[in-house]
Amino acid sequence: MEEQHLESSDFIKDIVIGMSDGLTVPFALAAGLSGAVANTSIITTAGIAEIVAGSIAMGLGGFLAGQTEVEHYDAELKREYEEVEKVPEREKEEVREIFADYGLDEEAQIIVVEALSKDKKKWVDFMMKFELGLEKPDINRARNSALTIGTAYIVGGIIPLAPYFFVEDAHQGLLYSMAVTLMTLFVFGYFKSKVTGQNPLTGAIKVTLIGAAAAGAAFFVAKMFGG
Amino acid sequence: MEEQHLESSDFIKDIVIGMSDGLTVPFALAAGLSGAVANTSIITTAGIAEIVAGSIAMGLGGFLAGQTEVEHYDAELKREYEEVEKVPEREKEEVREIFADYGLDEEAQIIVVEALSKDKKKWVDFMMKFELGLEKPDINRARNSALTIGTAYIVGGIIPLAPYFFVEDAHQGLLYSMAVTLMTLFVFGYFKSKVTGQNPLTGAIKVTLIGAAAAGAAFFVAKMFGG
Numbered sequence: 001m002e003e004q005h006l007e008s009s010d011f012i013k014d015i016v017i018g019m020s021d022g023l024t025v026p027f028a029l030a031a032g033l034s035g036a037v038a039n040t041s042i043i044t045t046a047g048i049a050e051i052v053a054g055s056i057a058m059g060l061g062g063f064l065a066g067q068t069e070v071e072h073y074d075a076e077l078k079r080e081y082e083e084v085e086k087v088p089e090r091e092k093e094e095v096r097e098i099f100a101d102y103g104l105d106e107e108a109q110i111i112v113v114e115a116l117s118k119d120k121k122k123w124v125d126f127m128m129k130f131e132l133g134l135e136k137p138d139i140n141r142a143r144n145s146a147l148t149i150g151t152a153y154i155v156g157g158i159i160p161l162a163p164y165f166f167v168e169d170a171h172q173g174l175l176y177s178m179a180v181t182l183m184t185l186f187v188f189g190y191f192k193s194k195v196t197g198q199n200p201l202t203g204a205i206k207v208t209l210i211g212a213a214a215a216g217a218a219f220f221v222a223k224m225f226g227g
Numbered sequence: 228m229e230e231q232h233l234e235s236s237d238f239i240k241d242i243v244i245g246m247s248d249g250l251t252v253p254f255a256l257a258a259g260l261s262g263a264v265a266n267t268s269i270i271t272t273a274g275i276a277e278i279v280a281g282s283i284a285m286g287l288g289g290f291l292a293g294q295t296e297v298e299h300y301d302a303e304l305k306r307e308y309e310e311v312e313k314v315p316e317r318e319k320e321e322v323r324e325i326f327a328d329y330g331l332d333e334e335a336q337i338i339v340v341e342a343l344s345k346d347k348k349k350w351v352d353f354m355m356k357f358e359l360g361l362e363k364p365d366i367n368r369a370r371n372s373a374l375t376i377g378t379a380y381i382v383g384g385i386i387p388l389a390p391y392f393f394v395e396d397a398h399q400g401l402l403y404s405m406a407v408t409l410m411t412l413f414v415f416g417y418f419k420s421k422v423t424g425q426n427p428l429t430g431a432i433k434v435t436l437i438g439a440a441a442a443g444a445a446f447f448v449a450k451m452f453g454g
Contacts, residue, residue, distance in 0.1 A: 020284075020288060021284055021285075021288070024280070024284040024288070025252075025277070025280050025281055025284050027280075028276070028279070028280030028283070028284070029256075029273065029276050029277050029280050031276075032272075032273070032275070032276025032277075032279065032280060033272065033273055033276055035276075036269075036272045036276075037269065037272070042263075042264065042269055042273075044452065045259075045260065045263045045264070045449050045452055046256065046259070046260055046269075046273045046449075048259070048448055048449055048452050049255070049256050049258075049259025049260055049262075049263070049445040049446075049448065049449040050252070050256050050259075050277060050445075052255070052259065052441070052444050052445045052448045052449075053251070053252050053254075053255030053256050053259060053441045053442070053444070053445040054252055056255070056437070056440055056441040056444055056445075057247075057248055057251040057252050057255070057437065057441050058248075060437050060440060060441070061247060061248070061251070061437055064433050064437065068423065068425055068430075071425060072423070072424065072425070075424065099339075102342075102343055102349045102352070102353050103342065103343070103345065103346045103349045104339065104342040104343065105342060107338075108338045108339060108342040111334075111335045111338050111339075112326075112331065112335060112339055115329075115330065115331040115332060115335040116329055116330070116331065118330065119330045122329045122330045125329070126329050129357075130356075130357065133360075133362070135360070196295065196299070197299065197302065198295055198298060198299070203295075206291050210283070210284065210287050210288055210291065213283055213287060214279070214280045214283040214287070215280070217279050217280070217283055218276040218277075218279045218280040218283075219276075221275055221276065221279045222272050222273075222275055222276040222279075225271070225272055225275050
C-alpha cells in the first residue's frame with residue numbers, strides 16, 4: 001500500500017521551477033527599464049532577449065546538468081563495484097556502521113551485512129543509495145525536464161511583458177505589468193504551495209513578495225544608473 | 228576511514244550555480260540588445276537591472292526554497308512519527324519490504340525490523356532517509372546558500388557587462404563582451420568540471436556553448452523584433 005506523502009510529480013515541479021523565474025526576472029527587468037527609459041519599445045526588445053536567454057540558460061543548462069548527473073552516477077557506480085571487489089571487508093564494515101548508527105546490535109548487524117554482501121549488484125545498489133545517497137538518474141527525464149522548464153520560463157515571462165506591447169509610455173506599462181504580474185504571482189504561489197504541501201496563503205505571499213522585491217530593487221538601481 | 232568520492236563542498240556548488248547563470252543570462256541579454264540598439268547606455272542599464280533582478284530571484288528564491296524544504300521535512304517527520312505510533316505493523320512491513328528488495332531472507336528481515344523498531348526515534352530517522360529519501364535540511368545553510376548564489380550571480384554578471392561601460396558603440400561592446408565572456412565561460416567550465424569530477428575539457432566546451440547559444444539566439448530574436 002502506498003502512503004499519501006506530500007509529493008508532486010516531477011512534471012509539476014519543473015513547471016514551477018521555470019515559471020517562478022520566468023514570472024520574476026523578466027518582470028523585474030522590465031520594471032527596472034521602466035525606471036530608466038520613457039518608451040516601451042526598448043523594454044519589449046530587452047524583455048524578449050531576456051526570455052530567450054533565460055529559457056535557453058535554464059533549459060539547456062538543466063539538460064546538461066542532467067547529463068552530468070548521469071555521468072557522475074556511472075562513475076560512482078564503477079567505483080563502488082571496484083571497492084566491493086578489491087576491499088570487500090572495508091565495504092562490509094561501512095554497511096555495518098550504517099546499521100550500528102540505527103541501533104542494531106552486533107548480531108543483527110552481521111546478519112544484514114552477510115545477507116547483503118551475497119549479491120554484488122544489490123550490495124552496490126545499497127551502497128549507492130544508503131552510503132552516497134544517489135539514485136539512478138534518467139537521461140530521458142533530463143531532456144523532458146529541460147524542455148518543460150524552458151517552456152514554462154517562456155510562458156511565465158510573457159505575462160509581465162505583455163502589457164508593454166499595448167502601451168507606449170513605460171510608466172503606464174509598468175503599472176499594468178505590476179497589476180497583472182503580482183496577481184499572477186499570487187495565484188501561482190497559491191497553487192505552487194498547494195502541490196508542494198505548504199500553506200497556500202503563506203506561499204502565495206512569499207512568491208509575490210520575491211517578485212515585488214526583485215522588481216522594486218531593479219527599478220531603483222536602474223533609475224540610479226540609467227535615469 | 229572516509230572514501231575519496233567525487234564530491235565538492237556545498238559552498239563551491241553554490242558559487243557554480245550562481246556564476247553559471249550570472250555569466251550566461253546577462254551576457255545573452257546584452258548581446259540581444261546589441262542586435263537591436265546602437266548605443267551602449269541602454270545596454271548597461273538593462274544589464275544592471277537584470278543582474279539585480281536575477282540575483283534577488285536566485286538568492287531570495289533559493290532561501291525561501293530552503294525554508295520550504297525545512298517545513299516539508301518537519302511535516303513528513305511528524306507524519307512518520309504518527310504512523311509509527313498508529314500503524315506500527317504497516318510501518319514494520321515497509322521496513323521489511325525495503326530489505327526484501329535487497330535480497331535479505333525472511334529471517335534476516337525480521338531481525339532487522341525488530342531491532343530497528345525498538346527505538347522510535349531511530350526507526351523514524353530510518354524511514355525518513357530510506358523510505359522517503361529525505362535528509363534533515365539546515366536552515367542556516369539555506370541562508371548562506373542564498374547569499375553565496377546571489378553574490379556569485381552578481382560577480383558573474385558584471386563580467387559580460389563590463390565592456391559596454393567602456394565603449395559607446397553597441398556592436399563594439401558586443402565584440403569585447405564576447406571575447407571576455409566566452410573566455411571566462413571556458414575557464415569557468417574547466418574548473419567547474421574539475422570540482423564536480425567531470426572531464427574538464429568537455430565541461431569547458433559545454434559551458435561555453437550554452438553561453439554562445441543563449442547569446443546568439445537572444446541576438447537574432449531581439450534583432451527580429453526590435454531592429
